[in-house]
Amino acid sequence: xxxxxxxxxxxxxxIVAFFCNWCTYTAADLAGTARLAYAPNxxxxxxxxxxxxxxxxxxxxxxEGADGVLIGGCHPGDCHYQEGNYKALRRITLFKRLLxxxxxxxxxxxxxxxxxxxxxxxxxxxxEMTEVVRRLGPLQLELRxxxxxxxxxxxxxxxxxxxxxxx
Amino acid sequence: xxxxxxxxxxxxxxxGCEEAVVDLNxxxxxxxxxxxxxxxxxxxxxxxxxVEAMADGQMAVCFINGAVRSSEQLxxxxxxxxxxxxxxxxxSCSHMGGIPGLANLHGRQAMMDExxxxxxxxxxxxxxxxxxKSDVPEGSLHLPTLWETVKTLDQxxxxxxxxxxxxxxxxxxNDAVGAILSGQLPPKGTVLAPDISLCEECDRKDSKPVDLxxxxxxxxxxxxxxPQKCLLAQGFLCLGAVxxxxxxxxxxxxxxxxxxxxxxxxxxxxxxxxALSAMASLAAAKEDQEIDAVMxxxxxxxxxxxxxxxxxxxxxxxxxxxxDGGKQS
Numbered sequence: 001x002x003x004x005x006x007x008x009x010x011x012x013x014x015i016v017a018f019f020c021n022w023c024t025y026t027a028a029d030l031a032g033t034a035r036l037a038y039a040p041n042x043x044x045x046x047x048x049x050x051x052x053x054x055x056x057x058x059x060x061x062x063x064e065g066a067d068g069v070l071i072g073g074c075h076p077g078d079c080h081y082q083e084g085n086y087k088a089l090r091r092i093t094l095f096k097r098l099l100x101x102x103x104x105x106x107x108x109x110x111x112x113x114x115x116x117x118x119x120x121x122x123x124x125x126x127x128e129m130t131e132v133v134r135r136l137g138p139l140q141l142e143l144r145x146x147x148x149x150x151x152x153x154x155x156x157x158x159x160x161x162x163x164x165x166x167x
Numbered sequence: 168x169x170x171x172x173x174x175x176x177x178x179x180x181x182x183g184c185e186e187a188v189v190d191l192n193x194x195x196x197x198x199x200x201x202x203x204x205x206x207x208x209x210x211x212x213x214x215x216x217x218v219e220a221m222a223d224g225q226m227a228v229c230f231i232n233g234a235v236r237s238s239e240q241l242x243x244x245x246x247x248x249x250x251x252x253x254x255x256x257x258x259s260c261s262h263m264g265g266i267p268g269l270a271n272l273h274g275r276q277a278m279m280d281e282x283x284x285x286x287x288x289x290x291x292x293x294x295x296x297x298x299x300k301s302d303v304p305e306g307s308l309h310l311p312t313l314w315e316t317v318k319t320l321d322q323x324x325x326x327x328x329x330x331x332x333x334x335x336x337x338x339x340x341n342d343a344v345g346a347i348l349s350g351q352l353p354p355k356g357t358v359l360a361p362d363i364s365l366c367e368e369c370d371r372k373d374s375k376p377v378d379l380x381x382x383x384x385x386x387x388x389x390x391x392x393x394p395q396k397c398l399l400a401q402g403f404l405c406l407g408a409v410x411x412x413x414x415x416x417x418x419x420x421x422x423x424x425x426x427x428x429x430x431x432x433x434x435x436x437x438x439x440x441x442a443l444s445a446m447a448s449l450a451a452a453k454e455d456q457e458i459d460a461v462m463x464x465x466x467x468x469x470x471x472x473x474x475x476x477x478x479x480x481x482x483x484x485x486x487x488x489x490x491d492g493g494k495q496s
Contacts, residue, residue: 051448055440059481076453087448093458094447095440098468101272103486137489144486145316 013133015042016061017070017126020050022080023116024072030119038123039130042070049073050111051084055095058109063141068108068133070125075113085113107132108139171227171348173198174206174218175257176247178240179267179317180233184258185209187334188230194341201348202227206247215243218250226251228347230330234260234267234478235318239311248324253352255343255359259333259428261320262358263438264478266333268317271477271484272469275315319479329358333428333475336414360413362432365425368412371397380451384464387423398424399449404471409435409442428475437481439473446472 019025025046031038047053050073058069071092073085092111099109110129114121177185191198205226206213229251235241248254259265270278283289283296301308320326330343343359346352353359366372375397385392385402392398398405398419405424407416411432418425431438446465452458465471473480 055444056435056437056481059437059440063481086453089455090447090450090452090458090462091444093455094443094462094465094468097462097465098439098443098472101467101469101485102482103488104482105488140489141482141486144489145484 011134011138013041013067013130013136013138014065015068015070015126015129015133016066017042017044017072018047018050018053018057019044019072019114020052020074020080020085021046021048023074023078024050024112024114024122026116027072027114027118028122030116031122034119036119036123038126041130041133042126049079049081049084050088051079051081051086053088053091055091058095058099062104062108062139067136067139068110068129070129071109071111072114072122072125073111075115078115103144104139105136107136170201170203172205172225173202174226174229174247174251175204175209176206176229176231176243177209178231178233178244178261178320179236179265180258180260181266182209183334184232184260187258187332187337187340190337191340192337194337198344215246218246221250223249224252228253228255230255230257231320232257232261232334234264235320235323236267236270236314236316237311238314241323244320244324253327253347254320254324256320256326256329258335259331259430259475262329262331262479263430263476264317264319265475268319268476268478269470269474270317273485274487275313278313316484317478322478327355328352331358331360331411331429332414336417338415339413358411358430358433360411360429363412364432365407365410365412365414365416365419365429369397369407369416369419371395371419375400379449381449381461382451383461384446384450386464386466392422394422398422404446404465406442406446406472409438409445426474427472430476430479438476439469439480442472443468 019028025044028044050071053071061069071088073088074080076085079085088111092109096106096109100106112125114125175185175188189195204211206218229247231244231247231254233240235244256262260267279296284293297310299310299312328343330339332339339360366375374395379400381402383402384404387403392401392403399408403424405419406427407419407425409431410425410427411429414429427438427442431441435441447462450458450461452461469477477484
């Protein structure tokens with residue numbers, strides 16, 4: 001586990017982005033060609049379709065040190081494979097509910113539709129998400145799993161509970 | 168030549184896995200004639216000291232069921248690992264964390280409060296909780312430490328093979344025992360069950376359409392199901408498509424959807440994420456509101472998709488919010 005340690009200055013979140021080949025990745029390319037500057041916190045992985053995004057990719061990214069995961073696909077109706085982005089929307093809607101039950105904050109996973117022509121939306125979404133995740137802070141899974149007491153430490157129970165001998 | 172020695176042990180388990188061994192019926196006589204059972208707390212009167220007295224690697228094989236959630240279970244798992252040449256994680260809890268693994272949604276203090284304060288059978292205002300150490304006139308008494316996080320067996324010791332299922336099916340136990348006795352074991356780390364999904368052996372597979380598109384998800388206690396037709400096609404969340412086969416589809420034969428106790432095939436890393444992916448993509452809804460309405464029917468996504476595998480999942484448990492928003496580490 002390689003948690004992002006807050007540095008001396010501002011915390012720089014590490015965000016993994018999965019962009020679909022046909023729309024969002026092309027839009028990111030356009031943003032580059034147009035020299036639109038955006039936060040350097042995102043590492044882009046190109047996938048053929050947002051429907052290819054297995055939720056396992058999201059948990060794997062979070063487990064291995066990402067503070068957030070951004071998914072970009074074609075607008076509804078524009079999917080190169082007809083229905084892939086709808087599958088992504090259903091999966092990610094349900095998966096975000098599951099992540100909420102596990103205590104992972106809502107803003108750490110974001111799905112956006114970004115068409116090939118929307119270079120400035122790539123810039124805006126990345127900048128917005130970087131700020132949201134910066135405010136949430138590092139994910140720190142290891143630390144947060146121990147807040148209620150480390151695995152092997154024999155710490156006393158909550159205050160106000162007397163030491164009883166009865167079992 | 169002396170017979171190979173075999174041990175059985177239970178950690179955080181319900182006892183169903185022990186039942187599964189007894190369910191071998193007459194075949195258990197063949198097992199007993201072929202091996203010496205040297206440790207089995209549920210059935211035979213051997214003590215921990217008997218295990219400690221064994222030479223390292225003396226047992227040919229030890230079957231350990233149950234998840235690991237206390238200091239005592241860790242000690243026993245480590246001890247049995249030393250004394251056995253082969254360790255088999257037996258059953259869903261040992262394999263993936265199982266039902267006890269759902270405690271990872273809550274943590275130790277919440278469980279203690281529930282068991283010793285909130286349950287209706289506890290006198291109101293009880294403040295007496297079990298303590299790890301209590302002093303009595305005769306000396307100090309100690310209880311094992313209950314962990315914050317439930318773990319799978321392979322998260323605490325090296326495991327050679329896995330026998331999946333809640334409990335493992337009798338034919339798989341028989342096959343495993345046969346393989347051990349004949350020395351024909353697969354590569355280390357293998358799950359001793361077929362590596363293909365349950366749909367493949369399901370009696371109802373012919374009624375599963377090629378393209379599934381579900382307008383709603385049904386819950387088995389709230390809707391009647393056709394006992395012949397594919398449960399998934401009827402809208403029940405049957406996880407057979409993402410679950411390893413080998414159980415003989417006993418739940419589906421009882422007209423109940425598969426809940427995934429056999430775990431995933433070897434191609435899947437995180438069972439719950441994959442199961443959720445498979446089920447969510449089957450919904451027909453396309454608009455945000457429609458999708459929300461369909462997903463509202465899955466009231467407990469973690470309990471549905473990680474029912475047996477939360478500790479084995481990539482995230483392992485629920486995480487506490489950081490009080491300071493993560494400003495310090």
